[in-house]
Amino acid sequence: DAKTTQPNSMESNEEEPVHLPCNHSTISGTDYIHWYRQLPSQGPEYVIHGLTSNVNNRMASLAIAEDRKSSTLILHRATLRDAAVYYCILRDVEAGGTSYGKLTFGQGTILTVHP
Amino acid sequence: GAVVSQHPSRVICKSGTSVKIECRSLDFQATTMFWYRQFPKQSLMLMATSNEGSKATYEQGVEKDKFLINHASLTLSTLTVTSAHPEDSSFYICSARAQGPEQFFGPGTRLTVL
Numbered sequence: 631d632a633k634t635t636q637p638n639s640m641e642s643n644e645e646e647p648v649h650l651p652c653n654h655s656t657i658s659g660t661d662y663i664h665w666y667r668q669l670p671s672q673g674p675e676y677v678i679h680g681l682t683s684n685v686n687n688r689m690a691s692l693a694i695a696e697d698r699k700s701s702t703l704i705l706h707r708a709t710l711r712d713a714a715v716y717y718c719i720l721r722d723v724e725a726g727g728t729s730y731g732k733l734t735f736g737q738g739t740i741l742t743v744h745p
Numbered sequence: 746g747a748v749v750s751q752h753p754s755r756v757i758c759k760s761g762t763s764v765k766i767e768c769r770s771l772d773f774q775a776t777t778m779f780w781y782r783q784f785p786k787q788s789l790m791l792m793a794t795s796n797e798g799s800k801a802t803y804e805q806g807v808e809k810d811k812f813l814i815n816h817a818s819l820t821l822s823t824l825t826v827t828s829a830h831p832e833d834s835s836f837y838i839c840s841a842r843a844q845g846p847e848q849f850f851g852p853g854t855r856l857t858v859l
Contacts, residue, residue, distance in 0.1 A: 662846065664846075666850075668789075671836075671853070671855075672852055672853065673749075673751075673838045673839075673840070673850030673851050673852050673853045674789065674838070674840075674850045675850065676847050676848065676849070679846065679847075717788075721846070723846065732779075732791055732794065733779070733791070733840070733848055734791065735781075735788045735789040735790075735791075736788060737788050738788060
C-alpha cells in the first residue's frame with residue numbers, strides 16, 4: 631500500500647477551522663484517499679473519502695491537490711467532540727470498482743481542540 | 746451510518762484461558778469483516794480479513810491457531826484468543842463492510858490477561 635505522511639499532532643481552538651494535511655507522493659491512479667478518525671477508547675469512524683475532486687459531507691471537506699500527491703481534511707468549525715486521532719489512508723480499488731484493498735492505518739494526527 | 750457492535754466491551758481473564766469476542770453488523774449484511782488490534786498509544790494493526798463462509802486470511806506474523814476467527818453468517822464474526830497470555834492484552838476492534846468502500850467499526854473490546 632502507498633504510504634501517507636501526517637503531522638504527529640495539531641492544535642485548534644473551538645469554533646475555528648482546522649486543516650489537517652496529508653502527503654501521499656507515491657499514490658497510484660487507483661488509490662482512493664480515505665479519512666477516518668478515532669475518538670479516545672472507541673473504534674475508528676469514517677469521515678470522508680475521495681479520488682480526484684474535492685468532496686464535502688456533513689462532517690468535513692476533503693481538498694485534493696491537482697497532482698493528488700497531497701490532500702487536506704477540513705473541519706469547518708472545530709468542536710471539543712472533534713478531538714481525536716485523524717488517519718489519512720490510501721486504499722486501492724480493483725477494476726470494476728467492486729473490490730477494495732485493506733485499510734492500513736498509520737500513526738495519524740492527534741488533534742487537540744481548546745475551549 | 747451502519748452500526749457494528751462488539752461483545753463484550755471489556756474482559757479480564759486469567760492466563761491460559763480462552764476468550765471469545767463477538768462482532769455483529771446490526772443493520773446491514775457484511776460481506777467482509779476485519780479484526781484489528783491496538784496497543785496503547787499505537788495505531789491499529791490489521792490481524793485478519795474474513796468473508797462469510799470462508800477461512801480467514803491472516804496478516805503476516807499473526808498466529809492463526811492462536812487467534813481463531815469464525816465468520817458464520819453475514820452479520821456475525823467471532824474472534825477467539827486461545828490460551829491467552831498477558832502479552833495478548835490489547836484493544837481488539839472489528840470492522841465490517843458491505844458492498845461499498847466504507848468500513849464500519851465496532852466500539853472495541855478491551856482484553857486484560859492477568
